[in-house]
Amino acid sequence: MTRVTFASGSAAETARVLHVLPEAVITDVTPFHPVDHTWPDQPGDTGTLSGSAVHNTVMAARGEEGTWHLGSSIPVKRGTEGWEWAVAHVLDAAPVVTEGDAVQLEVDTERRDALSAGHTACHLASLALDAALAEFWSKETRSDPLGNPDFESAANQTSFIELDGAADEYRMGKSLRKKGVDVAGIVEALPTIADAVNAQLADWVAADAPVRIEAEGDTITDMRRWVCDLPEGSASLPCGGTHVTSTGQLGAVTVTLDAPDPQTLVMRTSVSRDR
Structure with a gap:
């Protein structure tokens, strides 16, 4: 190997x-x-x-x-x-x-750094989105690393890391509604949800929280985890990518939320790093 x-x-x-x-x-x-x-x-x-x-x-x-x-x-x-x-x-x-x-x-470290920033921001945005959507769940479900209902795991269909950004698509169909999610309420409240996500992201960037990768070994198939010591607690997610070493390196992270149809939610994450 x-x-x-x-x-x-x-x-x-x-x-x-x-x-x-x-x-x-x-x-x-x-x-x-x-x-x-x-x-x-x-x-x-x-x-x-x-x-x-x-x-x-x-x-x-x-x-x-x-x-x-x-x-x-x-x-x-x-x-x-x-x-x-x-x-x-x-x-x-x-x-x-x-x-x-x-x-x-x-x-190519310039490109690597931009992808690392996008990947860390993607994880932070998903955690912030979980927190902002917690009130739209009416049934018990699995929790994310910070204790909020895990919308990310329940609905994410695709995720793509970009240079200083990311794009995530979520499926909000019948299976999610059966789990107790107020899909219609989410679509109606998207501007307010986006504001809450962006406020949370601003707090986490300002906290300059340490970020690290914990690996079980050094082969390509060994499990690796992204770990971020946020003020709310240490968040850990399985991840095979690359990352920055602190949230403060991101400079600023913002998201936009869009529902191109009633069953699809698209989140785009952007990073504005200090060069």
Whole structure:
């Protein structure tokens, strides 16, 4: 397996080439964050591999048949037993390295920082949205890390991390109404809800709360968790992405809420960092 160091904030490593594929290179260690084929929320890192441009980083896996599958072509879930897992650096041109070569891996840190800010802001926004929607639940349900009804887990359909931002889509159909959610009330109160979310986000950014990644190991399939020590308590969520180290680094975080139809809620999160 590839040993990964991005969870600790690393952006450069000297590595040894393990496998050379027609379009990608697999190394024994990498600071590059790959897009997850099962939940592709954060894009893969870009950068260079000994001067060659890396335009994407993806998960790689091979089973007993010995064929490497990359990214969305992987036919099994991440960590499936009997499969070998790695990180593949997808190059702009055919690889010019060979197995056993030492290579220098360098991440585009400007892009990484923007994605990290977007990902941390995305988690904060989801927690703030859960809190703002608590009054719209009439039945008991599972709680989020801060003790509010977990709207995020119950309704989120897609999440995409952008440079200094994120886009989340929530499905508010029959199943959510059966759980006791006043869907119509949420749609009617969107401006007030957005104000409450943005006020909470402003407080959390001002608190300059520490953020860290806790990893069970250093392989790409090991569980990693995002942890943020907010004034209300420590929030912990499973997460394989990259993040800033404190909420104060975000500068300002704001969201907009829109309901393009009665059963869909879209939240867009934006970060305005001090450069």
